[in-house]
Amino acid sequence: MVAMRTVHDLETPSILIDLDLMERNIAAMQKRCDDLGIQFRPHIKTHKIPDIARRQLEAGAVGIACQKVSEAEVFADAGIKDIQIPYNIVGAAKTRRLAQLAKRGDVTVTVDNQAVLDGIATAMQDAGATISVMVELVSLNKRTGTTPEEALALAKRIIKVDNLRFAGLMIYPSDAAIRPRLQKTLKLLKDSEIEVATVSGGGSGAILESHLIPELTEMRVGTYIFWDWGSVAGGMTTFEECAMRIRATVVSANEPNRVILDGGSKSIHSETVDGCFGYITEYPDARIYKVNEEHGYVDFSACDHQPQVGDILHIIPVHTCVVTNLHNQLYGLRGDWIEEVWDVAARGLVW
Amino acid sequence: MVAMRTVHDLETPSILIDLDLMERNIAAMQKRCDDLGIQFRPHIKTHKIPDIARRQLEAGAVGIACQKVSEAEVFADAGIKDIQIPYNIVGAAKTRRLAQLAKRGDVTVTVDNQAVLDGIATAMQDAGATISVMVELVSLNKRTGTTPEEALALAKRIIKVDNLRFAGLMIYPSDAAIRPRLQKTLKLLKDSEIEVATVSGGGSGAILESHLIPELTEMRVGTYIFWDWGSVAGGMTTFEECAMRIRATVVSANEPNRVILDGGSKSIHSETVDGCFGYITEYPDARIYKVNEEHGYVDFSACDHQPQVGDILHIIPVHTCVVTNLHNQLYGLRGDWIEEVWDVAARGLVW
Numbered sequence: 001m002v003a004m005r006t007v008h009d010l011e012t013p014s015i016l017i018d019l020d021l022m023e024r025n026i027a028a029m030q031k032r033c034d035d036l037g038i039q040f041r042p043h044i045k046t047h048k049i050p051d052i053a054r055r056q057l058e059a060g061a062v063g064i065a066c067q068k069v070s071e072a073e074v075f076a077d078a079g080i081k082d083i084q085i086p087y088n089i090v091g092a093a094k095t096r097r098l099a100q101l102a103k104r105g106d107v108t109v110t111v112d113n114q115a116v117l118d119g120i121a122t123a124m125q126d127a128g129a130t131i132s133v134m135v136e137l138v139s140l141n142k143r144t145g146t147t148p149e150e151a152l153a154l155a156k157r158i159i160k161v162d163n164l165r166f167a168g169l170m171i172y173p174s175d176a177a178i179r180p181r182l183q184k185t186l187k188l189l190k191d192s193e194i195e196v197a198t199v200s201g202g203g204s205g206a207i208l209e210s211h212l213i214p215e216l217t218e219m220r221v222g223t224y225i226f227w228d229w230g231s232v233a234g235g236m237t238t239f240e241e242c243a244m245r246i247r248a249t250v251v252s253a254n255e256p257n258r259v260i261l262d263g264g265s266k267s268i269h270s271e272t273v274d275g276c277f278g279y280i281t282e283y284p285d286a287r288i289y290k291v292n293e294e295h296g297y298v299d300f301s302a303c304d305h306q307p308q309v310g311d312i313l314h315i316i317p318v319h320t321c322v323v324t325n326l327h328n329q330l331y332g333l334r335g336d337w338i339e340e341v342w343d344v345a346a347r348g349l350v351w
Numbered sequence: 352m353v354a355m356r357t358v359h360d361l362e363t364p365s366i367l368i369d370l371d372l373m374e375r376n377i378a379a380m381q382k383r384c385d386d387l388g389i390q391f392r393p394h395i396k397t398h399k400i401p402d403i404a405r406r407q408l409e410a411g412a413v414g415i416a417c418q419k420v421s422e423a424e425v426f427a428d429a430g431i432k433d434i435q436i437p438y439n440i441v442g443a444a445k446t447r448r449l450a451q452l453a454k455r456g457d458v459t460v461t462v463d464n465q466a467v468l469d470g471i472a473t474a475m476q477d478a479g480a481t482i483s484v485m486v487e488l489v490s491l492n493k494r495t496g497t498t499p500e501e502a503l504a505l506a507k508r509i510i511k512v513d514n515l516r517f518a519g520l521m522i523y524p525s526d527a528a529i530r531p532r533l534q535k536t537l538k539l540l541k542d543s544e545i546e547v548a549t550v551s552g553g554g555s556g557a558i559l560e561s562h563l564i565p566e567l568t569e570m571r572v573g574t575y576i577f578w579d580w581g582s583v584a585g586g587m588t589t590f591e592e593c594a595m596r597i598r599a600t601v602v603s604a605n606e607p608n609r610v611i612l613d614g615g616s617k618s619i620h621s622e623t624v625d626g627c628f629g630y631i632t633e634y635p636d637a638r639i640y641k642v643n644e645e646h647g648y649v650d651f652s653a654c655d656h657q658p659q660v661g662d663i664l665h666i667i668p669v670h671t672c673v674v675t676n677l678h679n680q681l682y683g684l685r686g687d688w689i690e691e692v693w694d695v696a697a698r699g700l701v702w
Contacts, residue, residue, distance in 0.1 A: 009444070010701075011442065011444055011445060011702035012442065067644065067645045068645060087602070087645065088602040088603055088660075090600050090602045090613070090660065091362065091600055091661070093360070093362055094362060112603050112605060116603075116660060119661070143603075143611060143648070144602070144603040144605070145603075146605050150605075249442055250441070251438070251439040251441045251495070252439050252463055252494075252495040253464070254463060254464060254489065254495070254496070254497050254498075254501075255493055260494060260495055262441070265620075266672075266673060266676045270620065270621040270673070271616070293418065293673060293676075294418045294438065295495070297494070309439075309441065309464055309466040309467060310442070310466055321617075322617060322621070322644065325617045325644075325677065326677070326699065327699050327701075328699035328700065328701075329701070347679075348677065348678050348679035348680075348695075348698075348699070350361075350678075350679075350680070351363075
């Protein structure tokens with residue numbers, strides 16, 4: 001076997017990361033937060049790779065955010081100390097693991113209801129561990145999070161438990177429209193003489209509105225490191241800043257104006273923008289209009305020519321975070337040269 | 352740590368396989384093919400686990416089908432000899448690996464165009480390997496596959512190459528409506544005195560129509576081993592035969608008639624039936640109407656009660672094959688007891 005040296009040695013469908021673009025994205029988001037005078041905390045769900053988190057921290061990030069305890073353990077094993085899990089951790093086994101994690105570093109978790117808080121408190125007391133706890137304030141998309149009044153009640157309860165530190169408020173996404181609710185909550189807390197060390201906002205779209213919420217002390221953003229078509233469609237970035245490509249091969253071309261690629265729902269996932277499953281850089285007018293597990297169907301009727309069997313195409317995915325999660329490795333490229341082969345260390349885990 | 356013994360020891364979101372149901376599904380599909388007098392070749396894309404393939408072979412399957420060379424290698428490493436890859440394998444590195452695989456067992460591949468065939472022929476000649484080659488006939492869904500006339504031309508070309516054996520015709524999906532095209536192709540081949548050893552049909556829906564195509568000599572089906580909501584919606588099976596459940600936990604319940612689960616697009620995927628991302632067995636009228644990466648949004652307004660934070664729910668996924676691909680392990684249960692912890696050995700691979 002010849003050693004793998006350049007992108008041309010890579011099989012398909014593989015995931016390419018343009019290191020120059022990734023580094024530019026890391027620097028740009030850090031600068032944006034520096035200019036706002038707030039801390040930046042990258043969310044690692046987008047890459048799940050400790051070496052990339054290390055680069056984000058070296059650029060100035062205060063710590064990382066993880067979405068699961070299992071992810072946090074992988075990054076703690078890699079030596080990262082300041083880890084926030086902006087998620088309700090539920091269940092005795094998970095909170096036990098969370099307590100062990102809290103003994104190893106500076107771990108912050110969030111809650112939006114009393115049952116979750118009580119579970120975490122019990123686990124910390126049982127383990128003799130201490131953890132920082134933020135309260136999640138419900139945002140306009142009404143996923144998780146609670147009301148200002150309940151946030152105050154939760155904060156008071158956190159303060160009463162020796163093994164818990166009240167760390168502040170968390171919001172996702174922290175769109176500008178949420179500010180009145182945030183201000184109301186901060187006033188309730190202030191009236192009760194409860195100090196709020198951190199107001200943590202998040203979201204790749206919300207970062208564009210962060211200057212409209214001066215109460216924020218930090219932002220969590222994940223997708224920015226690679227960006228994707230969804231981010232472009234959402235007005236957050238341009239295709240020129242998208243650092244991830246799926247390298248795919250044309251494997252069949254027997255119908256007029258249509259070819260089949262070797263990438264489908266198991267490699268480019270099933271999310272769409274305008275009914276398309278990915279943006280082909282070589283053919284901006286082509287439409288990936290359907291995917292099976294290992295097949296992508298592409299319509300070239302709007303293009304003046306189309307590729308042949310064996311041709312290699314490059315796809316900017318709709319959503320990088322779910323694509324990373326499908327693959328065992330990402331390949332970091334400097335130009336055509338393969339500079340990094342990263343294991344997606346924190347993918348496929350349960351807890 | 353207490354040893355993991357029953358389902359109650361499992362974290363969420365984890366993937367449970369009911370072994371009794373799986374074994375019943377294995378036996379039922381084998382019997383269906385036995386009764387039709389055709390060979391059965393399970394497609395392992397649904398589970399990607401060699402131990403499960405072994406059970407399918409022990410039940411009477413003639414061999415397996417894989418969708419990728421990398422999958423086939425994993426199963427060859429596990430000692431399985433008769434492997435079909437019903438896919439156009441394109442690219443010099445992939446066909447080199449295919450040639451090495453062909454040296455280890457009885458490997459069959461398919462082609463639907465001359466460029467793919469030439470690439471395989473060259474790789475086999477270079478490696479001194481021999482491989483069986485089927486020609487794919489285009490079906491009504493027009494994914495891959497070619498016309499009767501081109502199928503004849505490809506068969507003639509295969510026969511002329513020493514390192515290739517013409518093995519017959521492949522169709523996916525082999526719906527009954529394809530029979531006239533199949534018959535036309537078989538007549539063209541017969542008129543040219545080309546023997547057709549195998550006519551391989553495939554598809555979880557198409558198996559229901561296999562008796563209408565007596566020309567078939569074998570069927571490839573994958574999803575049947577677990578079934579899923581998509582199969583139920585397609586009239587192929589019932590919920591009672593679905594062997595896979597995603598075990599998930601309610602992590603938030605702050606809105607009326609709505610709770611948030613810890614399963615989303617990274618654990619239950621993004622495919623839908625009737626706008627729902629999964630079927631909750633405990634609440635048949637609940638609707639998982641939205642997913643983020645680690646959150647599932649469930650509407651309980653049609654239910655007379657709803658679960659609380661900490662409750663465990665079980666989801667029959669829309670499409671088992673893409674769910675398997677998201678996880679590192681599947682858990683095989685006998686009742687509540689964990690009898691198997693399988694690594695999803697062939698997931699996340701590139702080539």
